[in-house]
Amino acid sequence: xxxxxxxxxxxxxxxxxxxxxxxxxxxxxxxxxxxxxxxxxxxxxxxxxxxxxxxxxxxxxxxxxxxxxxxxxxxxxxxxxxxxxxxxxxxxxxxxxxxxxxxxxxxxxxxxxxxxxxxxxxxxxxxxxxxxxxxxxxxxxxxxxxxxxxxxxxxxxxxxxxxxxxxxxxxxxxxxxxxxxxxxxxxxxxxxxxxxxxxxxxxxxxxxxxxxxxxxxxxxxxxxxxxxxxxxxxxxxxxxxxxxxxxxxxxxxxxxxxxxxxxxxxxxxxxxxxxxxxxxxxxxxxxxxxxxxxxxxxxxxxxxxxxxxxxxxxxxxxxxxxxxxxxxxxxxxxxxxxxxxxxxxxxxxxxxxxxxxxxxxxxxxxxxxxxxxxxxxxxxxxxxxxxxxxxxxxxxxxxxxxxxxxxxxxxxxxxxxxxxxxxxxxxxxxx
Amino acid sequence: xxxxxxxxxxxxxxxxxxxxxxxxxxxxxxxxxxxxxxxxxxxxxxxxxxxxxxxxxxxxxxxxxxxxxxxxxxxxxxxxxxxxxxxxxxxxxxxxxxxxxxxxxxxxxxxxxxxxxxxxxxxxxxxxxxxxxxxxxxxxxxxxxxxxxxxxxxxxxxxxxxxxxxxxxxxxxxxxxxxxxxxxxxxx
Ligand code: SF4
Numbered sequence: 001x002x003x004x005x006x007x008x009x010x011x012x013x014x015x016x017x018x019x020x021x022x023x024x025x026x027x028x029x030x031x032x033x034x035x036x037x038x039x040x041x042x043x044x045x046x047x048x049x050x051x052x053x054x055x056x057x058x059x060x061x062x063x064x065x066x067x068x069x070x071x072x073x074x075x076x077x078x079x080x081x082x083x084x085x086x087x088x089x090x091x092x093x094x095x096x097x098x099x100x101x102x103x104x105x106x107x108x109x110x111x112x113x114x115x116x117x118x119x120x121x122x123x124x125x126x127x128x129x130x131x132x133x134x135x136x137x138x139x140x141x142x143x144x145x146x147x148x149x150x151x152x153x154x155x156x157x158x159x160x161x162x163x164x165x166x167x168x169x170x171x172x173x174x175x176x177x178x179x180x181x182x183x184x185x186x187x188x189x190x191x192x193x194x195x196x197x198x199x200x201x202x203x204x205x206x207x208x209x210x211x212x213x214x215x216x217x218x219x220x221x222x223x224x225x226x227x228x229x230x231x232x233x234x235x236x237x238x239x240x241x242x243x244x245x246x247x248x249x250x251x252x253x254x255x256x257x258x259x260x261x262x263x264x265x266x267x268x269x270x271x272x273x274x275x276x277x278x279x280x281x282x283x284x285x286x287x288x289x290x291x292x293x294x295x296x297x298x299x300x301x302x303x304x305x306x307x308x309x310x311x312x313x314x315x316x317x318x319x320x321x322x323x324x325x326x327x328x329x330x331x332x333x334x335x336x337x338x339x340x341x342x343x344x345x346x347x348x349x350x351x352x353x354x355x356x357x358x359x360x361x362x363x364x365x366x367x368x369x370x371x372x373x374x375x376x377x378x379x380x381x382x383x384x385x386x387x388x389x390x391x392x393x394x395x396x397x398x399x400x401x402x403x404x405x406x407x408x409x410x411x412x413x414x415x416x417x418x419x420x421x422x423x424x425x426x427x428x429x430x431x
Numbered sequence: 432x433x434x435x436x437x438x439x440x441x442x443x444x445x446x447x448x449x450x451x452x453x454x455x456x457x458x459x460x461x462x463x464x465x466x467x468x469x470x471x472x473x474x475x476x477x478x479x480x481x482x483x484x485x486x487x488x489x490x491x492x493x494x495x496x497x498x499x500x501x502x503x504x505x506x507x508x509x510x511x512x513x514x515x516x517x518x519x520x521x522x523x524x525x526x527x528x529x530x531x532x533x534x535x536x537x538x539x540x541x542x543x544x545x546x547x548x549x550x551x552x553x554x555x556x557x558x559x560x561x562x563x564x565x566x567x568x569x570x571x572x573x574x575x576x577x578x579x580x581x582x583x584x585x586x587x588x589x590x591x592x593x594x595x596x597x598x599x600x601x602x603x604x605x606x607x608x609x610x611x612x613x614x615x616x617x618x619x
Contacts, residue, residue, distance in 0.1 A: 050616075
C-alpha cells in the first residue's frame with residue numbers, strides 16, 4: 001500500500017510494514033529531547049512513576065539542552081538548571097550540555113541539528129512544541145508534554161496517532177527578496193492556526209530543495225503554528241551532506257510514494273509570492289508587507305530557533321550593511337556556534353558581527369531570550385505597548401513579554417529593513 | 432473516574448494558547464513542591480486579555496485576587512484550545528485552579544494529549560459553538576457516560592463527542608495508570 005514519508009517512518013518505528021492514517025500505534029523512540037523548562041518536571045514524574053532509583057531506558061538517547069531561561073538572575077530558573085545537572089549526573093547522560101561550561105549550546109532545535117542528532121528516517125520526541133523543526137531532515141519530530149516524556153524515559157516508547165498528511169509544493173526559483181519565513185507565513189494565512197491539527201505538513205518542490213538546511217528548518221519549525229503534528233521534507237543530497245559532516249551514525253532515507261493518499265494538497269509558484277508578515281496577535285494573521293508598510297515599530301528582534309540561525313543573520317546583514325537602525329534592534333544568535341560564526345562569516349568583506357555593531361544593533365548571548373518573554377530581566381523582552389517586528393514564530397498576546405505589546409512576525413530581511421526605517425518596510429526597498 | 436461533573440462555566444473565545452493559560456514567566460515554579468504548586472492556580476488563565484475572560488460579558492476574573500482556586504470548574508471554549516507551546520504546566524495550572532473538564536470545539540494536539548495522558552482534566556469536543564450558547568457562571572452538569580452536557584441554568588442539554596480512542600486512558604486516569612492496567616509497564 002502506498003504511504004507518505006511520515007507513514008513510512010512511523011511504520012518502521014512501530015515494527016510494521018504499513019500504518020494507516022488515524023490508527024494509534026506504539027512507537028520506538030530514537031531520541032528524547034528536553035530542556036530547562038520541561039526537564040525538571042519530566043524527571044520528577046519519571047521518578048514518581050518508575051521509582052527513585054530507576055534508570056532511563058537508554059542514556060545515549062536522551063538529549064538535554066538547557067536554553068530557555070539562561071541569562072537571568074531569576075533564582076527559580078537557576079534551580080531548574082541545577083535539577084538538570086543533577087539528573088544528568090545521576091543517569092550518566094553524555095548528551096547534557098551544561099550552562100556556564102564550554103559544552104553549552106543554546107536553542108535546542110538548532111543545536112540538535114548542529115550536533116548531528118537529526119538523522120533521516122528516525123523518530124524524535126521532545127518536550128517542546130517546536131521539536132517539529134527536525135523534520136527538515138526527513139525524519140519524524142514532534143512535541144509532547146512532561147508526562148509523555150517521562151513515559152518515554154522509562155520505556156523508550158510512546159503511542160501516537162498516525163497523521164494524515166497535507167502536501168505543500170513550491171515551484172520555481174526563490175527570488176532574492178523571499179525567504180522560507182515568507183513561505184510558511186503564506187501557508188499559515190491560507191490554512192490558519194488549526195489548519196493542520198493532528199496532521200503532517202509535508203513540503204516539496206523545486207524551491208524547497210534549493211534551500212539550505214537552515215531555511216528548511218524555518219519551514220518545518222512553524223508547522224506547529226498551524227497545529228501540525230510534524231513538518232517534513234524528504235532528505236536529499238543537501239541534507240545528506242549536512243548530516244554526514246556531523247554524524248557517523250547510520251540513517252535511512254524515505255520518500256512518499258507517488259500515489260500516497262493526502263488529506264489535501266497546496267501548490268505555490270514562488271515567483272508570484274511577496275514578503276509577508278503575521279500581524280498581532282496570531283501567526284495566521286497574514287498581510288503583505290506592502291499593505292502594512294509605514295506601521296511604526298519600537299523594536300526589531302532577530303533571533304530564536306526560527307530566525308536566529310546563520311542564514312537568517314546573513315540575510316539581515318545584506319540589508320544592514322552600511323546602514324543605521326533607528327529602533328532598538330536585538331540580534332540573538334540561536335546557539336554558541338551561530339554566535340561564533342557571526343565573527344567569522346563575512347558579507348561583502350566585513351564580518352556579520354561588525355556589520356551589526358556598526359548598524360547600532362545589540363548582540364545578545366545565545367538562548368531563547370525574549371522569544372517567549374521570559375523572566376523580567378530577559379534581553380529584548382517587550383514592555384508596555386511595544387510594537388515589535390520579530391523573526392520568531394509566535395505573536396499571541398504576551399508571548400514576547402508585555403500583554404499589551406503587538407508583535408509582527410517577519411523574515412530577517414523584513415525585520416532588518418524595518419529596523420532601519422522604524423516602520424514596517426518591504427525589504428525590496430533595500431535590495 | 433467521576434461519572435457526573437458539575438460546576439460553573441467559565442467561557443472563553445477561540446485560539447486560547449498556552450501563554451494565555453499560563454504565561455511563560457511563571458513556568459519556573461516547581462510542579463511538585465506544594466507551596467509552589469498553588470502558584471500555578473493563582474496564575475491560571477492570567478494571560479487572557481481581561482475583556483476576553485468570562486464571556487460573553489468579559490472582564491470576569493477566573494481567579495479572585497489573592498486566591499489560587501477558581502469558582503469555575505468547567506471551561507467552555509471555541510476552536511483550537513491550548514495551541515502554542517508543549518508546556519504541560521498549562522493543563523496542570525487549570526487542574527490546580529480546580530478545573531475538571533474542558534469543552535471546546537477543538538484542541539491543539541499537544542495540549543489534548545497532555546490533558547489525557549497526564550489525567551488533568553477531561554478534554555471534550557463538541558460540534559456546537561457552546562461558547563456562544565453558554566454564559567460564564569451558568570451551572571453545568573456533564574454526564575460522562577451519556578456524553579452530554581446540561582446547562583442547569585438555561586435547561587438545555589447538548590451533545591459531547593465521544594472520547595473514542597483515548598477513553599480508556601481517561602478512564603484509567605492517565606497514561607501510567609493505563610499502561611499498568613494493560614501490563615505495558617510493571618505494576619507499582
Ligand atoms: S527559541 Fe522560542 S520557539 Fe524556539 S525553543 Fe526557544 S522559546 Fe521555543
